[in-house]
Amino acid sequence: MDNEKKxxxxxxxxxxxxxxxxxxVTTFMLVSRFNDFLPDSSGAISLIPDDxxxxxxxxxxAQPDFEVSDNQGVWSTDTKIDIFRVSYExxxxxxxxxxxxxxxxxxxxxxxxxxxxxxNTGNVALDYEVVVEAYVTPSDLKLPVDGxxxxxxxxxxxxxxxxxxxxxxxxxxxxxxTLAAGRYSSYTLDWRWLFEQGDDALDTALGTRAADExxxxxxxxxxxxxxxxxxxxxxxxxxxxxDNNSAIIWAILAICSIVMMGxxxxxxxxxxxKEKCKK
Amino acid sequence: MRKNKxxxxxxxxxxxxxxxxxxxSGTFAKYISTASGSDSxxxxxxxxxxxxxxxxxxxxxxxxxxxxxxVKDTEFAAEENVTxxxxxxxxxxxxxxxxxxxxxxxxxxxxxxxxxxxxTNAGNIPLKYSVNGTDWxxxxxxxxxxxxxDVAIAKETGVAEQTVYWKWVFDNAAVDAAxxxxxxxDVTDTALGIQADDATPAEVTIKATxxxxxxx
Numbered sequence: 001m002d003n004e005k006k007x008x009x010x011x012x013x014x015x016x017x018x019x020x021x022x023x024x025v026t027t028f029m030l031v032s033r034f035n036d037f038l039p040d041s042s043g044a045i046s047l048i049p050d051d052x053x054x055x056x057x058x059x060x061x062a063q064p065d066f067e068v069s070d071n072q073g074v075w076s077t078d079t080k081i082d083i084f085r086v087s088y089e090x091x092x093x094x095x096x097x098x099x100x101x102x103x104x105x106x107x108x109x110x111x112x113x114x115x116x117x118x119x120n121t122g123n124v125a126l127d128y129e130v131v132v133e134a135y136v137t138p139s140d141l142k143l144p145v146d147g148x149x150x151x152x153x154x155x156x157x158x159x160x161x162x163x164x165x166x167x168x169x170x171x172x173x174x175x176x177x178t179l180a181a182g183r184y185s186s187y188t189l190d191w192r193w194l195f196e197q198g199d200d201a202l203d204t205a206l207g208t209r210a211a212d213e214x215x216x217x218x219x220x221x222x223x224x225x226x227x228x229x230x231x232x233x234x235x236x237x238x239x240x241x242x243d244n245n246s247a248i249i250w251a252i253l254a255i256c257s258i259v260m261m262g263x264x265x266x267x268x269x270x271x272x273x274k275e276k277c278k279k
Numbered sequence: 280m281r282k283n284k285x286x287x288x289x290x291x292x293x294x295x296x297x298x299x300x301x302x303x304s305g306t307f308a309k310y311i312s313t314a315s316g317s318d319s320x321x322x323x324x325x326x327x328x329x330x331x332x333x334x335x336x337x338x339x340x341x342x343x344x345x346x347x348x349x350v351k352d353t354e355f356a357a358e359e360n361v362t363x364x365x366x367x368x369x370x371x372x373x374x375x376x377x378x379x380x381x382x383x384x385x386x387x388x389x390x391x392x393x394x395x396x397x398x399t400n401a402g403n404i405p406l407k408y409s410v411n412g413t414d415w416x417x418x419x420x421x422x423x424x425x426x427x428x429d430v431a432i433a434k435e436t437g438v439a440e441q442t443v444y445w446k447w448v449f450d451n452a453a454v455d456a457a458x459x460x461x462x463x464x465d466v467t468d469t470a471l472g473i474q475a476d477d478a479t480p481a482e483v484t485i486k487a488t489x490x491x492x493x494x495x
Contacts, residue, residue, distance in 0.1 A: 019289060026296060033303065090495060106321070109495045207493075218317065219317065225311070227310045
């Protein structure tokens with residue numbers, strides 16, 4: 001009995017010692033983390049560790065911010081985007097495919113291109129990840145639809161410049177990049193269902209089946225951005241600050257205006273002088 | 280008492296460790312932003328009906344119809360001089376008729392249709408055919424090529440009525456040669472009539488095959 005009690009007490013002491021060690025370690029780590037974020041002489045608290053021990057009074061305050069958008073607006077969570085359409089026109093601007101109930105549809109001969117933009121609107125670099133999901137319902141559906149996706153700098157995530165893969169190749173397609181502060185990146189997703197894809201029987205079977213049940217293709221895009229280890233690194237496109245008009249034309253017009261102004265002023269002075277002479 | 284005190288110390292240390300661990304994880308919190316977008320589309324419907332039958336299920340559907348179901352005179356009025364036998368449809372010089380195919384496109388895509396008519400006329404009954412009652416040709420094959428190929432029918436509510444007329448010219452002398460069936464004479468007409476009295480009279484049957492195709 002005494003031995004049993006001694007044994008239990010021994011285990012208890014061991015546990016207490018271990019907990020004491022854990023407590024010491026975690027407290028030490030906590031204190032060191034807090035130390036990195038102590039206010040500087042100006043009272044500003046850095047959101048990133050300040051490794052510079054000298055107090056130079058101009059510590060950088062990180063303000064990360066990120067935005068994804070397309071030509072319809074800014075994304076939020078599960079935003080409805082326009083990868084597909086309700087109707088499609090052919091080369092002669094004639095609507096040859098149109099949904100009968102405002103659902104978005106696809107058919108042989110239809111295609112579309114969708115572009116979205118990622119903008120680092122903060123003042124520190126961000127690491128972002130783009131992940132695409134593509135699936136059909138029912139899951140055993142074989143759709144002869146092709147797809148591809150590329151980035152603004154012509155990096156192909158799926159497919160290539162002259163190459164389309166089956167649209168389901170977009171599933172789990174991923175791209176990452178470090179976006180510098182103020183810069184942006186963009187992606188273009190193309191899909192198509194060739195009118196002559198070599199299997200009219202399949203196209204007909206799908207269209208006939210679609211008269212009785214919904215055969216759907218879904219594409220989802222998820223973006224995630226986190227602070228980069230190097231707040232001043234990264235790449236990306238600079239935002240366009242002007243329009244695309246030719247500056248040369250406007251410069252010529254400006255010079256002509258100045259010349260005309262000069263002529264008008266000069267000729268007016270001459271007239272006034274003549275009138276004074278007459279008097 | 281001693282054991283209770285040690286248990287209390289152990290419990291307090293456990294709580295302290297848990298608290299400090301939670302606090303540390305908070306100091307490593309980083310900025311994270313997520314945004315997502317999605318879109319779905321369904322396959323467009325394809326459905327073409329001819330006389331109420333969905334031919335999209337079978338791309339080249341064959342419709343059997345009786346071109347001679349309604350026999351009229353060559354002015355397309357009620358025939359008064361030719362008697363219809365029981366259970367039979369008979370034709371004779373001076374008779375005519377027509378049949379209308381109703382084609383409906385309830386698809387979500389534009390389409391065209393082609394009606395291929397096939398005539399079986401071993402006895403060379405001199406029938407002429409037309410799609411408008413004005414311009415006549417000697418064979419259904421000629422009719423198919425000129426008037427029944429790639430006819431447009433719009434999506435959603437497109438409806439087309441395709442009528443095929445036939446006639447057996449009565450008075451060879453009273454019409455222009457161009458309106459007569461090639462080789463038709465009173466002698467040939469009479470011979471067909473005499474043959475009709477035999478056990479194997481001349482017969483003619485028409486089969487129509489309708490093909491619908493999506494427009495690009």
